[in-house]
Amino acid sequence: MKSLIYTLITLVSISSFSQKETLALDIKVRDDDQKNVFLENARVRVIQEGKVISEALSDSTGTIDKIVIPMQGFYAIKVDKEGYALKFGTITTSSANTRYASGTIKFPMVVGLVKPTEREDYTFLSEQPMIEFYIDSLGEQAWDDDYTSKMLEKVVKCQEGWTIEEVENYVAPRNEGITLLEDGNFDEAREAFKKAQEFNDNPEIKTALKDCDIAQTMTESNQIFYDKYIQIADQLLDNKRYEEARGYFELASGVMPYEVYPKEKMAQCEAIVSSGSE
Structure with missing residues (x-):
């Protein structure tokens, strides 16, 4: 009887795990300056512990053949194409709550690549992940919205003609000013906004000073x-x-x-x- 119970528990455990052990990466690659232009022959590499475990090229619609990987450990997904800056994201599965997952977890991604300019080569995109994925408490794809918004702002401002140094020197005091303003510290908020204004005097920061x-x-x-x-x-x-x-x-x-x-x-x-x- 004990042997039968043990066998049943083992079978349930193995069955439960086998249903939740893979991630299906469904990736499309496009030109981030021309949103409706998808890129052919963009290279996607899945890297774990410094080793490429999967690699593929996009077709004429910017689509990569679905890549299925074990839901185990930490991954970097790197995307690049000649004439464009490399971008990458990460996937962390170590904290996944597999109890609620069912079968293979779908991981759709649309990756927008940007072309380097005279003012910005976008090297920072090869050093900082554009997005940090993880598995949420329901066993589904999720990411850090706050982090992704900050990275997106960096890219958008660089596309508008800023350098990454200008963005970082501007954004930090601006964000500090917003927090101080929300807390009612008006004089300190005003000083923070003025510091940001020194790096870029734009309508956004002028409005922030008026709001203050x-x-x-x-x-x-x-x-x-x-x-x-x-x-x-x-x-x-x-x-x-x-x-x-x-x-x-x-x-x-x-x-x-x-x-x-x-x-x-x-x-x-x-x-x-x-x-x-x-």
Whole structure:
């Protein structure tokens, strides 16, 4: 009996694993400057631990014959063509939750290659993966959106005529400024935006500086209204005019919704009115 149970468990385990052990790479290659132009004879290499384990060329539609690889370890997928800069992505399978996978996991990819220019040779694309794939908790293809967006911005700005050095010197302080602005640190945000502006004075950064001024003005105005509403509400509360006091505390909370004080006072007024005591 024990032998039969062990055999059944083993068979289930082997069957479960065999259904989830491969990735099917479905790759198309196009010219990233001409989105509808697909590239023939682009080379795709699948590399693991420094060794090429699969290699193929794209046909006239930019399509690579489907490549099936074991769902095991870490892969680099490198794509290149004469006259274009190399691009690559990575696939990490080590953290995959195979419990939810079913059969071969599909990995479709559309790879856009870019041509080097006099100002930018796109060497950084051979040093930094364009996209980092992994297997998500449902056993499906996934990637880091934030990382991919940052890489995409680098490529797009270089296509617009920037160098990668200009992009990186501009983007870092701009992003810092956005974070500072969201946190309400207006002076520091303004300095960060101005630092970015030194590298590239464009409409985006001019708008960011205006947004900073507007946000600071609105915050200062809100503070004035908040203080006034709280002053009136406190006086009404002292005079035991609870319903009116509650109304002004509510106005203050609407102006600055993250403040705890007016919410606590509103609750106090409501409790007093409900109890009928003064």
